[in-house]
Amino acid sequence: MTETVVLVTGGSRGIGAAVCRKVAAHGHTVIVNYTRSAEAAGKLVDEIEAAGGKAVAVQGDVQNEADVLKLFAAADDLGTLKGLVNNAGVVDHPERVDEMSVNRLTRMFSINVVGAFLCAREAVRRMSLKHGGKGGGIVNLGSAASKLGAAGQYVDYAASKGAIDTMTVGLALEVAEEGVRVNGVRPGIIDTEIHASGGNPDRVAQIQSKLPMKRAGTADEVAEAVLWLLSDQSSYTTGAILDVSGGRAILP
Ligand code: NAP
Secondary structure (H helix, E strand, C coil): CCCEEEEECCCCCHHHHHHHHHHHHCCCEEEEEECCCHHHHHHHHHHHHHCCCEEEEEECCCCCHHHHHHHHHHHHHHCEEEEEEECCCCCCCCCCHHHCCHHHHHHHHHHHHHHHHHHHHHHHHHHCHHHCCCCEEEEEECCCHHHHCCCCCCHHHHHHHHHHHHHHHHHHHHCHHHCEEEEEEEECCECCCHHHHCCCCCHHHHHHHHCCCCCCECHHHHHHHHHHHHCHHHCCCCCCEEEECCCCCCCC
């Protein structure tokens, strides 16, 4: 039987790693993409294989087209692409818009937006019935920040996630009759290393008492939503954006 492959960008840690574990447990071969965390990605592959699943770690920067082509070529070698989880994403240290450098803005939009588009393009080229594919699903990781705006922190990040929400809706409609469903998950504050990479390792501790449920979410809680949207259980759901935020920023 041909293997079904799911490609998870930024799968080495955090939400992406939780998605990789669940996708593998559901019988798909997983491509665990990473940029720098080779050791974490390797350990995750070992863990998945020890649990009876199949996974391959592939290095690649999603903002680099050649790397994206390499990632998808790796998926092609393993079987039939069934899903893409556009999870790779970065924040930056808190700054006002009037302080932001062009380098910061270019990096933010290249990784969070251009990277997601390049990966979606390659996924549609393989999964769309129009291109001879067998259908599949794309799940894009947005953020509650797209509704909040993140003033004084990272309006650039919030805007990049706004672009992801819009891409989810537009692409979903573009390929709706081609067997490809495109959905989004919009996490709130989730306890991962992303906050430390944005210069604030204590962000979860500082903010949790202000959250509706008085706690941050876990990567696993987000991964459950991603898995459902990827699976056939959500067969009539496309263009949906699911808030997994414990009630944070649930109003439009
Ligand atoms: P994380 O713990 O910082 O992990 C980020 C992952 O993305 C890592 O695997 C990292 O790889 C990878 N990555 C970073 N830049 C990349 C690039 N250019 N190309 C390929 N991979 C790259 O992040 P997370 O908290 O799990 O967040 C995952 C997604 O959820 C992101 O899109 C984020 O914006 C979104 N989100 C997170 C939260 C939250 O509170 N955590 C809230 C809302 C939305 P390396 O390990 O190799 O660096």
